[in-house]
Amino acid sequence: MPQHGEIISNEILKDSYRKVVFYVPDIAAKTQPGQFVHVKIANLRDRILRRPFSICNVTPDGMLTVVYKVVGSGTEILAELPPGTVCDLMGPLGNPFTIGDDDELPVIVAGGYGSAATYLLAQRSPAKGILLLGARSSDDLILTEEFKSAGFEVRIATNDGSVGHHGLVTELVADVMRENPKRKMRFYGCGPFGMLMALGKMLTRGGMDGELSLDHLMCCGVGACFACVVKVKDESNADGWRYARTCKEGPVFQAHKVYYPEEN
Amino acid sequence: MPQHGEIISNEILKDSYRKVVFYVPDIAAKTQPGQFVHVKIANLRDRILRRPFSICNVTPDGMLTVVYKVVGSGTEILAELPPGTVCDLMGPLGNPFTIGDDDELPVIVAGGYGSAATYLLAQRSPAKGILLLGARSSDDLILTEEFKSAGFEVRIATNDGSVGHHGLVTELVADVMRENPKRKMRFYGCGPFGMLMALGKMLTRGGMDGELSLDHLMCCGVGACFACVVKVKDESNADGWRYARTCKEGPVFQAHKVYYPEEN
Amino acid sequence: MTDLSIDLGKIQLKNPVMTASGTFGYGVEYADFFPLDQLGAVVVKGIRMEPSHGNPTPRVAEVSSGMLNAIGLQGPGVEKFLHGEEYMPFLRRSGATVIVNIWGKTVEEYREVAAALDADREGIAALEINISCPNVKEGGVAFGTDINLASQVISAVRGATSLPIITKLSPNVTSIADFARAAEACGSDMVSLINTITGMAIDVRTRRPKIANVTGGLSGPAIKPVAVRMVYQVYKAVKIPIIGMGGIMTGEDAVEFMLAGASAVAVGTAIFIDPMAPIKVIAGIREYMDEFGIKQVSELIGAVKV
Amino acid sequence: MTDLSIDLGKIQLKNPVMTASGTFGYGVEYADFFPLDQLGAVVVKGIRMEPSHGNPTPRVAEVSSGMLNAIGLQGPGVEKFLHGEEYMPFLRRSGATVIVNIWGKTVEEYREVAAALDADREGIAALEINISCPNVKEGGVAFGTDINLASQVISAVRGATSLPIITKLSPNVTSIADFARAAEACGSDMVSLINTITGMAIDVRTRRPKIANVTGGLSGPAIKPVAVRMVYQVYKAVKIPIIGMGGIMTGEDAVEFMLAGASAVAVGTAIFIDPMAPIKVIAGIREYMDEFGIKQVSELIGAVKV
């Protein structure tokens, strides 16, 4: 059942990133890291579809936080909604990340709003690990302090070199592997599609695995419309792949189950 | 040029009638009684057209009052808009009522929001006259006190007899004529189409004239689309009538120029 | 007592509200939201003989009061549909009235799918022949916009099954009434309309079509006036019952379609916005009937006053 | 410098933005809002030989992201149009580039109107043949949905005038590209599309159609995806320039039509919402060109990457 979610606060986090807190206890109570809510934004005018957002955080008293970037009509309208406005939320939707054991080092590789989508994972991981955060420039780095407070080490890569490593975030992954030759590691990825493909290939070629949160333009959010698909390996299919629904079968997929573009 | 009109107040007048005050000095300064504004209501969602409303009152300091009844999607949304919201107004549009001389008795025959549409006329008439106000029941009577303050006598007719004369407002017109056999009178009508047709026929058959505000479902509001037409007499046309645009050629028409249904 | 049951000739429904094919998956996806047997019928996503990948992504784009889609009929194929746990077996257990939407790349494939479903017909109330999907190269709209091909498909399906058949018509034609007449003549028991209207949207920044397939089908409130008009035209042209759809969001929208001539309606895009939409539409029809003192919902059919 | 001028073969415009026929009256109604010569062209409301009453009221109804209209081509007739102060004489003085939209109840009447305008052609840049109005019984869409009748009308007009002619196509057909090809073959210098899509809306309380004419033409943002698709299809089918329209509200919408293949665009329903819309669309195209470093607006024509 869709739930009423009252906006408790809706503020600028950094540049075009906003943080909205909904009071929606039924969803908050059930949320696991990596899941998302599908939001019918109030006053959406002639744009009628819901918008999916990863759940950044939940509290026992029913608060659910989403960190979103203003990119188009829906997020622009969302950004204008004052506290007290009631939206309609479906969730928690999708399959969560697997939380590792306490002897595993969680390594989160994130870009864009990926740090928001993995913050709850960091919080709930019994072992504290590393966040590798990629961004175009320092403006796009969000939630780094929050990850540090959650006990994570934060390493940064920016395309323009304005902060941290000058280059791609995937380049930091090799460092982590090198530094921890004996440690059991659990990789998680969340960010732009290209980054996740690079990460997934890197992991699987290195004989490792990981969990990638692959989201795609969504429509129903529950597996009914087949809008949100990505290619996954499927040996039972003559082509070796099939389209899997990220909303229902994902958004979290095992890296070794994903079908990588070059293999086309 | 469409003008920004900031909502200064937007309150319940009586039942489903609301009173909204816009700050829109350019329009307020030009307004004559009987004219209207064409309003693009903020947040209109997927309903995109403007809504026309008679101008009820204007002040020298730029305030423009509209009294409206909540009847559908547009007026429902308008009713929710808080002070500070900016709408977009075109106006003043349409031809005004003719203000009479001070030796003429103005007789306003109104129904529905007709009293709102003629209030400025009452205010600006040099001679104080009579408002004949018709309504279904007492709930639909608005602005009677305001008309009294403007020096007008108010007589009421209701369909259910809950206040005043039990019957049609046009029945009160005959009384007024009888009571003032010698007095020069100027009739104005504003209200439901059926009432105006009855009034117009009554006047013209009695050899008198009057001004009727005939409005109709509008679209452009400036004479371009031909949506808002009513039949007026036209001897140059073989059929004896033509469709006239109420937004541009009206809304105020001389009663003797209107083509009455039975004459069809 | 307001009576919402409706008689579609060969099938009887407890109420006139179905789900539109392709917008309700195979039912299982929405089973947590409400019991499927509350619906007049569940119409499942299009099924053909073979499993299909469907089209590349992006497959949907939002437009004013609607959306474009070019899913391209991704599906499991008829065998898996009949026997895979989450498909027909699940639906049978749910107690829902099930209508199976079918398609093929050739006339022969339509016939085969119909025959396969006929052979395993338990729990299937009717077949809906989709000759109107604008998003697949072969089959789909090519059949739906050519009256001879359409007739061949319908006749082939008619020959393959004794199940009631519904022909789903394309709006992308000059005269939809002609196609309805052809469907009636070929033995279709009902017609359903409208499928989506072919549309296109371009991202002006990237200059690429917003849908990988270039064009897609327009659905949602934007198309409702076109759909109501077509239902009205078809109602005047044929005697078989009409299932109306296109932009239905509320009970009043459903009533509008029935007044225009529909005996039943389907809710599609609205489900994406609110999964409870079909249930709310049923409740809305009931409220309307109560308000206007209508006892049997069939009194509404074609009752527009022109 | 961004150059917005556009060459439509037989006519050159200072920018590609026109007003859509029937939504801008005869120009005079909007002359207080902006100088008419700022527009690429003013396309006036449909003119026939005789004055016409048009349809009974209600003539318009609002629907999701659009409107239905069945004005029924009320107009003064060609004589009054040519000589009545508020019509052509006013437009001549305004300095606007004027395109006259014409129609008739018979092929012969189309020919006569064209001949009458040709004889008094000062200030007339082109004629637009409306064979696509869905709201008149004779003429209008009957011509626009029958390729033989359409060809007869276009050939008749072609024979009657040496003015550039634009054929305005109906979207209510299976293949609009076929009609565009026919128009090209009959000597039409350009095509414009789309006219409104036939639709219907019913007031569920009164059970009456919301438009007295029962059906009306759908316009506004709701039809934009259909219009863009049709422009794209026609662009692939003919060589003559295309004037695109249907739901254009902003400069980016106009760019979308040009990318799909339009050489110029027309703004219609948007004018009712904002009389300044055509001017804002021109400004919006300029902004887009500046942002993407496009020097000549014609670079956009058909530049969608598929």
Ligand SMILES: Cc1cc2nc3c(=O)[nH]c(=O)nc-3n(C[C@H](O)[C@H](O)[C@H](O)COP(=O)(O)OP(=O)(O)OC[C@H]3O[C@@H](n4cnc5c(N)ncnc54)[C@H](O)[C@@H]3O)c2cc1C
């Ligand atoms: C499972 C999932 C989780 C997400 N989590 C977050 C999050 O935590 N924070 C966040 O800022 N964003 C998140 N997104 C993306 C977010 O849904 C889109 O940014 C949002 O829908 C854009 O809406 P809009 O109306 O502002 O933009 P539109 O005007 O609709 O589009 C603007 C741009 O955003 C893209 N876009 C639109 N819808 C989606 C979508 N559903 N998915 C991806 N891109 C889209 C469009 O292609 C376009 O380029 C998530 C998406 C998915 C599928």
Ligand SMILES: Cc1cc2nc3c(=O)[nH]c(=O)nc-3n(C[C@H](O)[C@H](O)[C@H](O)COP(=O)(O)OP(=O)(O)OC[C@H]3O[C@@H](n4cnc5c(N)ncnc54)[C@H](O)[C@@H]3O)c2cc1C
């Ligand atoms: C010149 C003019 C002056 C007006 N002045 C006033 C006024 O001072 N106060 C007031 O309350 N109303 C006035 N109206 C009517 C007002 O415009 C409508 O009530 C309003 O547009 C309804 O909008 P809506 O979206 O709420 O209703 P909708 O959902 O659009 O429609 C609800 C009902 O209102 C009717 N309606 C819709 N638009 C119009 C319209 N433009 N004209 C007449 N009926 C319409 C519809 O037919 C329908 O029955 C005036 C109308 C005109 C043409």
Ligand SMILES: Cc1cc2nc3c(=O)[nH]c(=O)nc-3n(C[C@H](O)[C@H](O)[C@H](O)COP(=O)(O)O)c2cc1C
């Ligand atoms: C995402 C999507 C998928 C669809 N898939 C199918 C399909 O498989 N078979 C079919 O006959 N119609 C399909 N349709 C069309 C719908 O069943 C329906 O005819 C159309 O969407 C109009 O109704 P609506 O406006 O209520 O959505 C699909 C529509 C959408 C939006």
Ligand SMILES: Cc1cc2nc3c(=O)[nH]c(=O)nc-3n(C[C@H](O)[C@H](O)[C@H](O)COP(=O)(O)O)c2cc1C
């Ligand atoms: C009220 C109205 C009147 C119209 N009258 C005419 C007309 O006289 N001749 C014509 O060719 N098209 C006419 N049209 C169609 C428009 O020119 C245009 O093709 C259509 O509205 C689509 O564009 P839009 O969505 O921008 O309005 C009319 C449209 C509307 C809304």
Ligand code: FES
């Ligand atoms: S969004 Fe509908 S299947 Fe995923």
Ligand code: FES
């Ligand atoms: S509303 Fe357009 S002419 Fe009157």
